Amino acid sequence: MSTKRAFNPGPNRFAVRTLWACLATLFVMAFLPTSAQAWWNEEWSLRKKIMVDASPTGAGITDTIGAVPVLVRLHVGNFRFGQAKQDGSDLRFVSGDDKTPLKYHIEKYDALLGEALVWVSMPDLHAGSKADIWLYYGNQKATSASDPKATYTSDTALVYHFGERGTPAQDASVWANHAQGAGQPADGSLIGTGLRLDGVTSVTIPATQSLEIAQDGALTWTAWIKPASLQRNAVIYSRREGSNGLVIGMDDGMPFVEISASGATHRSSAGAPVAPGGWHHLAVVATPGLVTLYLDGNAYASISGTIPALKATALLGGDTAVVTAAPANPAPVAAAPASEGQAAAPTTEPGAAAGNPSAGAVQDPGVQATPQPAPAAPVATTAAAMPGFVGDIDELMLIKAARPAGFIKALAVSQGTDPTKLIAFSPDEETASWLSGYFGVLIRAVTVDGWVVIGILLVMAVASWMVMVEKSGYLSRQRKANAEFLPRFRSLDSDLTALLADGASGDKAQQRIRRDASMLRLYRIGAEELRKRSSGTQPGRIPVLNAEAIASIRAALEAGLVREIQMLNRMMVILTISISGGPFLGLLGTVIGVMITFAAIAMSGDVNINAIAPGVAGALMATVAGLAVAIPALFAYNYLTLGIRDRTTEMQVFVEEFVTKMAEAFSRERPDPLQHRIAAE
Structure with a gap:
């Protein structure tokens, strides 16, 4: 063999x-x-992808959307304020191709509180599809590129964010239709600061050319409202001019739109009421022949008709009296009193035409006519103004064009209380x-408790890696040394103790054998036992070993074999601990981290995926660390176990071979061949 x-x-x-x-x-x-292949500008060190999902898996918008301003809410759960400039002037938004910058403007940016409201212009958002935009930040040299006027299309005539305090609302559109009158700010509104209406004080919207509405013109009006109570015919927005008018309001919790034209008034039908105290998105879209009222992004009611021409000022939270002109009716002329010596002129009573006999009577010439009171002149009839809306309003927008239903739905979802249906954030990416x-x-x-568990796992990993390296090298060296020693042992004839005479000197191969060969150590045990038993033998004679002596030497060899096997398996327990204990320690860290995350969410009250995901993901890092310790240890353990088994088998075979050779050589007494040759010479 x-x-x-x-x-x-x-x-x-x-x-x-x-x-x-x-x-x-x-x-x-x-x-x-983890970085993409393209990077819009290398001067920005951080970016994150924002997914706008109008597909069925997201907002589920099936109608045409088109160009739409999207509200991007940034907070500590999805944005690293510490890496951006204090005023947010380094924010940049780039389209999904990572090449085209998008127009945007910042309504609010508070790095201390970790809150920001940014409006981004999406040039063309398709219904039922997904679109990506990139948010870049992390450039301390950047200057502000916020541009409110470019964020909206040219037909957007009015946009009020109501973020001002103590000053009239400023128009964010290009037309600068600023409000007249500051109003009362509403802190903690749906989107930043809103406007609080008390039903008495209204805010005037100026009459400008850009706000004029032509006869049968198109119009889109949107706003967020929060009614404080149920009111009858409460006016949110009113614009009247003579007998023409457009009124948007709430009637016992039911939104309505009312159009007056040429003395005729039409109001939308009543639908399901909304409870006070909650935010709702209200929109009116007018096209020639149809006016549609939307509530929370869905069609609520409609009117067959058109909006009349309007050029006058408009009111928020108030209404003006409705004036209807009456037909003219000239008042009768009373007879002038007669002068002295002159007869009074005859006076005809109005009732003459009715056949009153006295109506045409002529008074005596010397008697002055008694003046009759003239009846009041006909005046225009005046209807009382409806009461003003009581509640909060936010994000008023007026567009001189009819936007599709998908546009209204996108506004309602992206600006509402659950914008995650439309907008999702990916993790940050860094350049270097x-x-x-x-x-x-x-x-x-990763939380502190997670780092403690990961630290323990790191110690286990280092220990297991040291065992892997040391044991793998030891097995490799032993295999090579045994392979070099075995031919030398097999070359022995009858004197099995001949290799004991090898001194400390020798070539590198022999030194390697003496240091690493386990077979050599077993051989020395057997050879020493043979030398002890041959010490009383006559010179020139090989001793005879009986069965008991051979069994005794075998026992010594097997004892040496056991010690060698113990050396082979030394420290392997560290690998078994890493395999079985690593995942459990990781699981412990994950459970603790998840518990802390949910406890923090319960205390803050912020229940959304962006608040939960980082904590849970960080907690799962402990489980990943545990598996990272256990998996390499498992592979190494199997590999090393196979090597130990092979070395053990080799030593067992060597013991059997040594005992067999010994039994053949010392089973009967005979002359020593070596001594015989010496004597012959």
């Missing part, structure tokens, strides 16, 4: 190296920065840091 074939078993070294190379590649890929991409977000989300 070939020595190399018999004693060179074990795993294929090429396969093992390939496995380790694959593991190393996966490890490096996991820790490399290994702590970037998804891994960087996870690292930053």
Whole structure:
């Protein structure tokens, strides 16, 4: 049997190296920065993808949308305020192709509180589809590019954010239709600061050319409202001019739109009422022949008709009296009193035409006519104004065009209480840091308790890796040394103790054998036992070993074999601890982290996916760390166990071979061949 074939078993070294190379590649890929191939501008160090989802998996908008301003809410759960400039002037928004900058403007940016409201112009959002935009930040040299006027289309005639305090609302559109009158600010509104209406004080919207509405003209009016109570015919928006008018309001919780034209008034039909105290999106879209009222993005009611021409001022939270002109009726002329010596002129009573006999009577010439009171002249009739709306209003927009239903739905969803249906944020990406991409977000989300568990797992990982390296090298050296020693042992003839005479000197191969060959150590045990038993034998004679002596030497060899096996298995328990204990420690860290995350959410009251996801993801890092410890340890344990088994088998075979050779050589007494040759010479 070939020595190399018999004693060179074990795993294929090429396969093992390939496995380790694959593991190393996966490890490096996991820790490399996650960045896209393109980067809009290298001066910005951070960016994140914002997904606008109008598909069925998101907002589910099936109608045409078109160009729409999208509200991007930034908070500490989705944005790193510490990495941006204090005023947010380094914010940039780029389209999904990562090439085209988008127009935007900042309504609010508070780095201290970690809150920001940014309006981004989406040039063309398609119904039922997804679109991506990139938010870039992290450039301390950047200057502000916020441009409110460019954020909205040219047909947008009025946009009030109501973010001012103590000053009239400023128009964010290009037309500068600023309000007349400051009004009362409403803190903590739906979107930043709103306007509080008390039903008495109204806010005037000026009459400008850009706000004029032509006869049968198109119009889109949107706003967020929060009624304080149920009111009868409460006016939110009123614009009247003579007998023409447009009124939008609430009637016992039911939104309505009312159109007056040429003395005729039409109001939308009543629908389901809304309860006071909650925010609702209200919109009116007028096209020639149809006026549609929307509530929370859905069609609520409609009127067959058109909006009349209007050029006058408009009111928020108030109404003006409705004036209807009456037909003219000239008053009768009373007879002038007669002068002295002159007869009074005859006076005809109005009742003459009715056949009154006295109506045509002529008074005596010397008697002055008694003046009759003239009846009052006919005047225009005046209807009382409706009461003003009591509640809060926010984000008023007026567009001189009819926007589609999908546009209204997109506004209602993106600006509402649950914008995540339309807008989602991806983790940050960095240009030049290994702590970037998804891994960087996870690292930053790990809590203190998670780091404690990860630290313990790191110690376990280092210990297991040290065992892997040391044990793998030890097995490799022993295999090579045994392979070099075995041919020398097999070359022995009858004197099995001949190799004991090898001194400390020798070539490198012999030194390696003496240091690493386990077979040599077993051989020395057996050879020493033989030397003890041959000490009383006559010179020139080989001792005879009976069965008991051979069994005794075998026992000594097997004892040495047990010690060698113990050396092979030394420290392997560290790998077993890493395999079984690593995942459980990681699970412990994850459970604690999730508990802390939910406790923090319960205390803050902010229940949304952006608040939950970072904490849960950071907690799961402990489980990942546990698996990262256990998986390499498991692979190494199996590999090393196979090597230990092979070395053990080799030593067992050697013991049997040594005992067999010993039994053949010392089973009967005979002359020593070596001494016989010496005597012959």
